[in-house]
Amino acid sequence: MQFPQSQPPAAQQAQMSLFEAFMAQPQTAPAPVLATLEAPWVTDDPEVFSELSLRGATGNCLSLLAPMLRELSEEQDARWLTLIAPPGSLTQAWLRDAGLNRERILLLQPRGTQSALQLTCEALRLGRSHTVVSWLNPLTSTARQQLITAARVGDAQSLNIRLG
Template identity: 40%
Template sequence: MNLAPAAKVRRTLLQHKRPGLDRTEPRAPRAGNLTEIITHDTDLSSMPLLMPLLAQLSRDDRWFAWVAPPALLPKTLLTDAGIDLGKVILLQPDSTHSVFDLARRALGAGTCHAVISWPGYLSEFELKALEQAAACGDSHGILIRGREQA
């Protein structure tokens, strides 16, 4: 994938608000838009039904963030599925940012229309926090987890 350096992307994605979106003004409450996909494994190449959805999500004007995918995916697999790699930001956790934290911040920033993450197990508190962040940022969150992590 043709991606910017992680530190710069993380700073840009997580610190800037979407133009025209003033967080000081109260907003009508929205339902968080979070979808969980439970699979027998988390390999995207084994989920052919998901690829058209990801391609559709990559066509929005805002970024499409992928947080901690289980492996680097072949460019050809993604482009053949119609995914616009120019709109995809890859975020990887590090010692100061967990998968949950990156997903929550990307959802809430308003700069991503969709955030797909592979978070592993999440508590009820963490799920609620992701739903709230999705509502705040007007974003779609997709969580891909294996059965043992659900």
């Protein structure tokens, strides 16, 4: 079945693709929205430590988080994706419904007097995880440096998520 074209062929050829239109725009200063980034996004070593701040309704935050965690759970690296002390809304059912590879994920909770920071640093140092995701809030500069050091030792990535 053929559908009639809504535009004459000459008009279709003159139309740029979205990618071409974006690339054709002159490079200018960053958009004002970028100026609102907070200091924790800037780190000394972006290769081993990242921080993501999500604010809003829990459902919306989880919807934004799902594709990122799904991608991390499908990494080609044979090591684990480790989630340290995730919020209560990140249940096994949510992980399944979000399409994460649950066979490649460790969910860890601190025990006894151990803090979530200590457990995160230990998981990073051991190097059995390609990425260790934590929910540490607030995260001091000293704690951030501890995560960076531990991630370097274990050749791992540290991702801290701040839910607001």
